[in-house]
Every structure is written in C-alpha cells, then in structure tokens.
Amino acid sequence: MTGHWDLDPSHTRIGFSTRHAMISRIRGAFNEVSGWADIAEDVADSSATVIMQAGSVDTRNTGRDQHLCSEDFFNIGEFPEISFVSSAIDEVDENSYVVTGDLTIKDVTKSVSVPLELLGIDSDPFGNLRAGLEGSRRIDRRDWGMEWNTPLDSGGVLVGEKITLEFEMSLIKETKTAAEAEED
Template sequence: MGVSFLATDSALNGDWSIDPSHSRFGFSTRHAMVTRVRGAFNEVEGHAHLDTENWNNSTVEVKLKVQSVDTRNSQRDQHLRSADFFDAENHPEIVFRSTGVDEVDESQFIISGDLVIRGITRPVTIPMELLGIDTDHTGGLRAGLEGGRRIDRKDWGVSWNTPLDSGGVLVSDKISLEFELSLIKEQ
C-alpha cells in the first residue's frame, strides 16, 4: 500500500539513502554535431536529510565514482577517465553538496548546491520531481524522483575537443544531466 501524495510531507521527513541499483545518474551530449551520446556513472553513493517543516534544515550529498563512467564504448570510457576529460586519477569523484532545498510546488523541488568536477566547484540548481512514495516488497519506504539540468562542461575545466571539417566540433560543450533516483528511507 502506497503513501498518498497528501501524506508525502510527513513521509518525506527524515534520512534517505540512494539505492544505486535502482537509480541512474546519466548524461547526454551531441557527438559530431549530429548524434547523441548517452552515458551514466554506475557507482554512486548519496544521502539526503529532508525536513518538510523547515526546508532550510534539509541537506543532500551525492558522490559519483569517475572510474565508473559507462557510455557502452570502452575506448570512449577510457578517454573520458583521462586528463582530457574527468581526470579520474587526480579527481576520482564528482561531488554534489546542497546549499538549499526548496519546495516550489506540490511534488516539485529545486535543489541548489555546489557541483565539484575536476576539483572545480561551481553552483548549480537542479529541478526535481517527486514521482511517488511507496512501501517496497521488503517493507521499506521508497521515494522516486526525476530531474535534469543542462550545464556547460567548460565551466568545470572539461574542455577537450576536436574541430570538424564542417566547422563544428566533435563534442558539444552543453551536457544534459539526467537523474532517475530511488531513495530508501533509513530506519
């Protein structure tokens, strides 16, 4: 039996952990100006403390292991791990730490925070939608959220590229971040 949306405020209160096996931290970008390449980070950990009485007390932290980047092409993945892109050897994690959580409408949130890539910290805001809260097959309370954000990778020093004969570039500077999250309420 699920928790109705009318009860989501009280159900959301508390501490939550990301379920990595049911969550996706993905990205997509244009390749050669005409196709889209999609990828994800397969190793992730994160938690949230949500206080629906005072959203200022809410916090979110997510860590992605750069080594786990997966675009379904091992040569491309190795290049993404290199100093040309994420520099996994010197910067093994991408980290997001919230500076604010705000409920902007029913089941709609804006999470503001600092995103650290390659040791460079920049503020970002991420819109998220609460899809629902329900009890899973083990009796645990689970919340589903989705969101996304477009960023310019050059803002974090990820600037490698190759010009094309057409005048374009091999990799777009604009990256779409895609979040599909399954959170499990901690007891």
C-alpha cells in the same frame, strides 16, 4: 517525507547526454553512485549529497570511457569522485523542488540548481519506504575545465559543450528500532 534517506544505487541512474559530431546524441551514466538526503520538517532546512565515482563512467564504448577518465576530462587519477552537495532545497510547487548546491568535477566547484520532481513515495515488497525523484539540468562542461574537443570539417566540433545531467533516483528511508532511537 522527513528523516534520513539513502540513495539506492541499484535503482538509481545519474547520467548525462551530449551531442556527438553535431548530429547524434551520446548518453552515459555513472555505475557507482552513493548519496543521502536528510529531509527536515521545514524543507529549507534539508540537505542532500550525491557522490559519483568518475571512473565508473559508462557510455557503452570502452575507448570513449577511457578517454573520459583521462586528463582531458575527469582525470580520475587525481580526482576519482564527482560530488554534489546541496546548499538549499526549495519546494516550488507540489512535488516539485529545486535543489541548489556545489557540483565539484576535478578541482572546480560551481553552484548548480537542479529541478527535481517527486514521483511518489511507497513501500516496496521488502518493507522499505521508497521515494522516487527525477530531474535534469544543462551545464557547460567547459565551466569545469573540460575543454578538449576536435574540430570537424563542417565547422562544428566532435563533442558538444552543453551537457544534460540526468537524475533518476530511488531513495530508501532509514528506519530505526526503538532501541536505536533511544541511543540517539
């Protein structure tokens, strides 16, 4: 598993879900994601970065997506990217990891720990070595300055404050030719 791995955006979903009107669940994802992981022999020396283009948010509702891009939520005019940069990666069990890092949304950065399960490593039909990882983590959107809401007559609110972040990632290991390795 050691080496440099690039996130495969066409086989990766970085998404979220929350309650809507306190009775249903809304799901969304970011259609433009990038990232990488540098995995060291000692996993504790590894690092990872994931970047999402906030304006690529997709909840299958254009009006809602536009509202999420506004100053009430992501404010993409001023803060076009959402990023997660690891500060620690811990192997907690076989194929189970906790990645702790700084999640930056708008101008707020907070430490978040995300449990991830390594689903497997295998070669695809094109000769790429792939790794699959999945995990999720609940956060409170208000911690990142996203306070907007509308009260309901029933006493609840329109948009849930707890957000479940969802990670379904496919990474491809970087391979170098012998000549490229010598240049390093």
